[in-house]
Amino acid sequence: MTDDAATSRDVLEFLAGDVEDVARGLLDCRFVTEFNGKTTGIVIDEVEAYGGADDPASHAYRGRTDRNDSMYGEPGTLYVYRSYGVHWCANIVTGAEGEPSAALLRGGVPIIGVEVMEHRRGRTDHLTDGPGKLCSALGITGEHDGTSVIDGPVRLIVGALPHTARIDVGPRVGITAATDRPWRFVARIGGGSSLTST
DNA sequence: CACCTGATTGCCT
DNA sequence: GGCAATCAGGTGA
Numbered sequence: 733m734t735d736d737a738a739t740s741r742d743v744l745e746f747l748a749g750d751v752e753d754v755a756r757g758l759l760d761c762r763f764v765t766e767f768n769g770k771t772t773g774i775v776i777d778e779v780e781a782y783g784g785a786d787d788p789a790s791h792a793y794r795g796r797t798d799r800n801d802s803m804y805g806e807p808g809t810l811y812v813y814r815s816y817g818v819h820w821c822a823n824i825v826t827g828a829e830g831e832p833s834a835a836l837l838r839g840g841v842p843i844i845g846v847e848v849m850e851h852r853r854g855r856t857d858h859l860t861d862g863p864g865k866l867c868s869a870l871g872i873t874g875e876h877d878g879t880s881v882i883d884g885p886v887r888l889i890v891g892a893l894p895h896t897a898r899i900d901v902g903p904r905v906g907i908t909a910a911t912d913r914p915w916r917f918v919a920r921i922g923g924g925s926s927l928t929s930t
Numbered sequence: 931c932a933c934c935t936g937a938t939t940g941c942c943t
Numbered sequence: 944g945g946c947a948a949t950c951a952g953g954t955g956a
Contacts, residue, residue, distance in 0.1 A: 780948070782948075789948075790948090791948075794942080794943095797941080797942085798941095799940080799941065799942095813940090813948085814939070814940065814941095815939095815940095815947070815948065815949055815950095816937085816938070816939075816940090816946095816947060816948095816949050816950080817937090817938045817939025817940055817941095817947085817949095818937075818938055818939070818949070818950075819949055819950070821948065821949080823948090836948060838948085858950095858951095862949070862950070863948070863949075864949050864950065865949090865950075904948070905948070905949095906947080906948050906949070907947090907948060908946095908947090931955105931956090932954105932955090932956085933953105933954090933955090933956100934952105934953085934954080934955105935951105935952090935953085935954100936950105936951095936952095936953105937949105937950090937951095938949105939947100940946105940947090941945105941946090941947085942944105942945095942946090942947105943944090943945090943946105
């Protein structure tokens with residue numbers, strides 16, 4: 733491992749692990765898309781873990797359907813679903829193939845192709861600080877459901893950045909079941925001071 | 931800054 | 944038919 737980023741095999745092995753561990757490990761990784769020659773990317777700073785039949789808050793809780801089908805794919809599969817009929821949300825499938833667990837990408841820090849993301853979002857602030865916004869800024873849609881984040885157009889880059897010293901842990905957002913599970917992970921990249929301005 | 935509400939589809943019971 | 948892994952804009956303290 734003389735490279736600055738992990739190899740595809742390393743990434744696959746990492747993603748095959750327990751979803752809770754994977755979710756934590758995804759913090760500070762980069763998430764990059766490349767469409768039509770335009771590259772955009774973020775550093776992931778907020779993630780939630782979702783299990784399978786054992787997790788009442790998971791889309792896979794009631795078994796396999798057309799929508800959640802890609803959750804049952806091999807680790808590293810992208811699971812994209814439509815939220816509230818309006819937004820797209822992206823997950824990275826974890827665990828062994830056939831186990832429907834996935835990590836929902838909830839937020840990130842824009843680092844690559846910021847102008848492109850601003851254009852896609854139609855604003856210059858709050859580009860990727862929410863699961864729907866993140867997909868919008870990166871150009872991720874249902875077309876990319878089922879593709880691989882290891883060698884597809886939507887790619888995860890593990891390593892290459894030092895991990896954040898502090899990770900905040902709390903309950904998942906927007907769910908009504910299993911709200912007692914602290915499966916939401918937020919990286920404090922900036923050091924946690926006030927960002928307010930304007 | 932915190933809380934509240936309307937918009938808008940797909941999916942499941 | 945009802946609810947949902949959300950967002951944006953408005954209101955009030």
